[in-house]
């Protein structure tokens with residue numbers, strides 16, 4: 411006899427396409443998008459460009475490739491990219507901006523993951539023949555490593571204003587911009603205002619198997635296309651994947667608030683568990699700090715897995731739990747019970 415399936419809180423990327431999403435994929439009208447175009451992919455790109463308030467968009471196999479393309483569009487080799495110190499582009503893209511584009515990351519430490527206009531100004535070096543020039547600024551909304559921290563509109567406007575003063579373009583890593591939009595009740599285009607390039611993912615909270623888009627000015631499309639091709643990201647019958655994204659925009663976008671409510675529920679249900687201190691989630695990510703000397707991520711995670719709850723380490727004594735489409739309110743209640751029991 412097998413027990414209940416584990417509750418998988420490792421990431422919002424673990425979702426599987428639903429039967430309805432799979433049907434939309436199976437029925438997609440397709441063409442060869444590297445040769446002469448795929449109609450479903452074009453539809454997705456147009457829709458995403460509108461949603462982001464950008465002139466154009468291009469479909470990518472991954473958020474990493476779309477982020478890398480955005481940085482390539484905005485920078486030149488030998489320049490610096492100003493970023494919050496724990497951004498995805500700093501830690502999880504294998505030094506891509508250095509290896510691919512000859513760009514140095516200028517990490518800016520913040521107490522809470524929020525890069526601000528003042529912090530950007532402070533990071534800009536006075537012009538000198540001895541130091542690198544800054545090429546661009548990048549922000550992440552929501553901020554994954556900061557526990558799904560939402561960058562409010564005023565903070566984004568402040569960063570954009572500081573960048574403008576220095577004639578710098580801004581890239582927005584919006585892998586979870588949909589979550590920020592749901593949390594603030596501000597349309598994605600509002601949160602992207604002033605950004606020259608905007609990356610959004612479909613393979614996270616929206617539940618698609620694959621896919622991200624990069625939004626940009628129409629004049630950048632030919633270069634973005636070339637860069638993607640060089641990175642091996644040209645996809646042929648990509649309409650099958652774009653159809654999943656279109657389905658997700660129709661059916662899964664409006665339910666992200668449920669994931670946010672479930673993240674708060676998890677925290678609420680753990681409030682009586684002294685062994686763990688949960689973060690205050692602003693979106694769908696909860697950080698769990700282990701409070702007892704003897705508990706470490708390495709020892710606790712296998713015990714939780716054994717008991718049917720999957721989470722990932724985010725530091726020696728920090729765990730990350732992410733709510734998503736495939737985790738119900740009941741699952742969250744059960745997960746909180748398991749965590750409390752295992753750490754009792």
Ligand SMILES: Cc1ncc(COP(=O)(O)O)c(C=O)c1O
Nearest residue numbers: 472473474475498550554583585
């Ligand atoms: C904030 C952020 N940016 C970019 C990415 C990269 O997306 P992908 O895994 O599709 O390459 C991720 C992935 O988790 C992410 O969390």
